[in-house]
Amino acid sequence: MAVQTTNHLLRRGMGKDWRDLATYRAAGGYQAVKKAHQMGPAAVIEEVKQGSVRGRGGAGFPAGIKWGFLPKDSDKPRYLVINADEGEPGTFKDTYFLKEDPHRLIEGCIIACMALNAHACYIYIRGEFAEQIRTTWKAIRDCYAAGILGRSVMGIPFALDIYVHPGAGAYICGEETALLESLEGKPGRPRMKPPFPAVIGAFGSPTIINNVETIAAVPLVIEHGAAWWTALGVDRDGGPRLVGVSGHVERPGLFEVPTGTNLKDVIYELAGGPLGGRAIKAVIPGGSSCKVLRGDEIDVPMTIDGLRAVGSMLGTCGIIVMVEGTCIVRALQRLSHFYAHESCGQCTPCREGTGWLARLVDQLEAGTAKQGDVDTLLDVANEIDGNTICALGEAAAWPVQSYVAKFRDEFQAHIDHHGCPYGDHPTPGGFDVPGLPSVSPHA
Amino acid sequence: MALAFSPEADREITDIIGRYPERAAALIPVLFVAQDEFTYLSEEVLELVAERLDLPAAKVLNTATFYTMLRKAPVGKHHVQVCRTLSCYLRGADQLMATAQRKLGIAPGETTGDGRFTLEGVECLAACGTAPIVRINDVYHENVTPASLERLLDALASGKGEPVGGGGGD
Numbered sequence: 001m002a003v004q005t006t007n008h009l010l011r012r013g014m015g016k017d018w019r020d021l022a023t024y025r026a027a028g029g030y031q032a033v034k035k036a037h038q039m040g041p042a043a044v045i046e047e048v049k050q051g052s053v054r055g056r057g058g059a060g061f062p063a064g065i066k067w068g069f070l071p072k073d074s075d076k077p078r079y080l081v082i083n084a085d086e087g088e089p090g091t092f093k094d095t096y097f098l099k100e101d102p103h104r105l106i107e108g109c110i111i112a113c114m115a116l117n118a119h120a121c122y123i124y125i126r127g128e129f130a131e132q133i134r135t136t137w138k139a140i141r142d143c144y145a146a147g148i149l150g151r152s153v154m155g156i157p158f159a160l161d162i163y164v165h166p167g168a169g170a171y172i173c174g175e176e177t178a179l180l181e182s183l184e185g186k187p188g189r190p191r192m193k194p195p196f197p198a199v200i201g202a203f204g205s206p207t208i209i210n211n212v213e214t215i216a217a218v219p220l221v222i223e224h225g226a227a228w229w230t231a232l233g234v235d236r237d238g239g240p241r242l243v244g245v246s247g248h249v250e251r252p253g254l255f256e257v258p259t260g261t262n263l264k265d266v267i268y269e270l271a272g273g274p275l276g277g278r279a280i281k282a283v284i285p286g287g288s289s290c291k292v293l294r295g296d297e298i299d300v301p302m303t304i305d306g307l308r309a310v311g312s313m314l315g316t317c318g319i320i321v322m323v324e325g326t327c328i329v330r331a332l333q334r335l336s337h338f339y340a341h342e343s344c345g346q347c348t349p350c351r352e353g354t355g356w357l358a359r360l361v362d363q364l365e366a367g368t369a370k371q372g373d374v375d376t377l378l379d380v381a382n383e384i385d386g387n388t389i390c391a392l393g394e395a396a397a398w399p400v401q402s403y404v405a406k407f408r409d410e411f412q413a414h415i416d417h418h419g420c421p422y423g424d425h426p427t428p429g430g431f432d433v434p435g436l437p438s439v440s441p442h443a
Numbered sequence: 444m445a446l447a448f449s450p451e452a453d454r455e456i457t458d459i460i461g462r463y464p465e466r467a468a469a470l471i472p473v474l475f476v477a478q479d480e481f482t483y484l485s486e487e488v489l490e491l492v493a494e495r496l497d498l499p500a501a502k503v504l505n506t507a508t509f510y511t512m513l514r515k516a517p518v519g520k521h522h523v524q525v526c527r528t529l530s531c532y533l534r535g536a537d538q539l540m541a542t543a544q545r546k547l548g549i550a551p552g553e554t555t556g557d558g559r560f561t562l563e564g565v566e567c568l569a570a571c572g573t574a575p576i577v578r579i580n581d582v583y584h585e586n587v588t589p590a591s592l593e594r595l596l597d598a599l600a601s602g603k604g605e606p607v608g609g610g611g612g613d
């Protein structure tokens with residue numbers, strides 16, 4: 001197989017229960033905390049910078065640089081907040097750490113907190129993740145019992161508390177400032193930036209917010225060094241990445257590959273290729289907010305620059321594959337309803353616009369759309385794009401803009417045919433059940 | 444007020460308050476404790492939470508109404524949540540929803556007359572790699588098929604309780 005997988009972050013299939021503290025420690029776990037202590041905060045931050053650890057929550061911001069934004073002169077407490085809201089459709093990676101390897105995350109939190117001089121850390125886990133919340137709490141409690149957390153960290157005189165904070169079913173709380181509002185007990189409505197959370201974050205104090213996978217990478221960078229880590233990735237984007245493949249592939253799942261692995265190879269080799277050997281119609285490369293690629297545009301390296309070069313984003317590396325026979329308008333309908341449902345309602349263009357988009361797509365499907373409505377759809381999306389406090393607006397607009405740009409004929413056909421040309425058979429990959437809308441015979 | 448937290452819940456609330464520099468931050472976790480205790484967040488329950496946390500009732504209501512998992516109305520004993528977002532849709536979520544509707548005789552958003560089942564369409568549950576997903580109460584069922592869903596619902600209807608585990612699929 002041409003595609004190389006690695007198992008540094010994703011340690012499944014080794015016959016080990018990493019949730020167990022003794023198992024985790026027997027494999028060298030928590031040793032990086034000691035090493036980090038010997039190195040000292042400045043050297044740890046420098047190592048993370050040198051390792052070019054990029055944020056894995058979607059935006060790809062370099063973690064070490066973000067850590068450097070904490071004000072040096074503030075006498076307020078500092079906080080580390082972990083974004084475990086995992087809400088971007090197509091993304092299912094952070095759940096792995098929370099459910100199967102929580103100590104990796106906790107070890108990363110400890111190293112980061114010592115480097116940032118933060119004595120409290122909150123792990124914000126989406127509320128639906130009941131098992132993940134229980135498992136992460138259990139691992140934290142085991143750490144307190146073993147002297148890894150609490151008044152000191154493994155004998156190091158550094159007091160540290162880590163807590164799990166549950167979300168309550170709102171995608172918007174994955175946006176970092178909405179998350180802070182939610183952590184403070186308020187509705188999850190994003191804040192204006194600046195001030196950035198590094199200056200005024202949780203409880204009015206300097207706060208660093210990082211994604212689960214970003215922080216889970218930190219112990220590896222400290223243990224093996226920045227050079228080792230960067231060698232597993234590409235220039236300015238170090239390490240391997242967790243990529244999730246879902247939708248129309250033979251073997252959906254989560255894989256770990258070096259950053260820079262070819263997107264097409266991931267789909268064909270790791271995920272078993274398109275369902276039933278059909279042709280690939282469209283691929284969303286990094287979570288539902290990313291612009292869509294046509295099947296002939298996926299021969300690209302999975303890097304921030306590589307996906308940008310084809311007009312999309314690496315995002316969360318949550319790949320969604322759609323084969324020929326899928327109605328692209330139907331696919332967009334799912335996403336437009338998602339964003340309309342999840343808009344917090346704070347900004348008018350987003351509140352009104354996301355609902356309008358969903359209604360327009362509904363009308364295309366129902367056959368009640370008028371000539372010119374494809375342009376209306378684009379106009380509404382363009383009105384939202386760039387006119388909102390947070391990026392949920394863009395997240396709702398980009399799919400619309402790109403689906404129309406790449407599959408305009410199919411949108412127009414819905415108007416000309418007064419409805420969905422795929423009729424009752426909107427998607428391959430479904431179930432053929434008598435009396436139920438069945439699998440598409442198309443393609 | 445007639446309503447009161449059990450001693451265990453009250454201890455848990457004290458523990459939760461201790462995690463934060465500000466009392467208001469305890470609100471969402473405490474609302475979950477209250478929901479576990481009283482099944483849903485009636486006006487009375489919200490007042491109790493406001494009193495316990497010494498927060499204005501309006502603030503508690505404002506937060507409670509924002510979040511979908513904080514329930515302002517009763518739900519059935521078995522809360523059947525069918526994921527309807529893209530990855531699940533591509534793997535047949537619509538047929539699962541149709542199966543559940545036919546089996547339970549209710550539409551999404553409704554509860555059966557005997558109060559045992561509530562059916563709901565929900566957004567991406569971050570388990571897209573094992574789509575389609577049906578979450579029942581707080582348990583994920585992965586790779587669900589219409590046949591496996593029927594069996595699952597039958598088991599629940601016959602009072603065998605909540606089948607455990609995340610692997611409800613075939």
Ligand SMILES: Cc1cc2nc3c(=O)[nH]c(=O)nc-3n(C[C@H](O)[C@H](O)[C@H](O)COP(=O)(O)O)c2cc1C
Pocket residue numbers: 054055056057058059060061063083084085086087088171172173174175176177209210211212214215390391392395
């Ligand atoms: C609407 C919206 C939803 C988001 N959801 C998530 C999420 O679920 N998880 C996450 O880590 N980041 C999410 N983000 C990105 C965060 O705002 C933030 O960039 C990230 O947590 C920073 O961590 P990182 O630098 O380690 O990636 C979201 C952003 C937006 C605009």
Ligand code: FES
Pocket residue numbers: 089090091526527528529530531532566567568569570571574576
């Ligand atoms: S789309 Fe259903 S779990 Fe993500």
